Amino acid sequence: MITVEQLIQKLEALHEDTDDQSLEVAVDMFKRMRRNISDRNTLYGYLSDDKWRDLEW
Structure with a gap:
């Protein structure tokens, strides 16, 4: 299983290579x-509630 920290590191490395804004x-x-991510349902619930749309990027 991959941790969130490992996922962030992999995505950052990929972003440096591709310069993809997404x-x-x-x-x-x-x-x-x-x-706040304690299990898979936390992320799913957060995204399905549309709260992510109000984040300041």
Whole structure:
């Protein structure tokens, strides 16, 4: 199983290689949410509630 920290590192490395803006948004989102992710349902519930739309990027 991969940890959130490992996922962030992999996405950051991929972002450096591709300069894809969507990866930058994903990395920022995971960094902001990493303390609140205790299981898979936390992320699913957060995204399905549309609260992510109000985040300041």
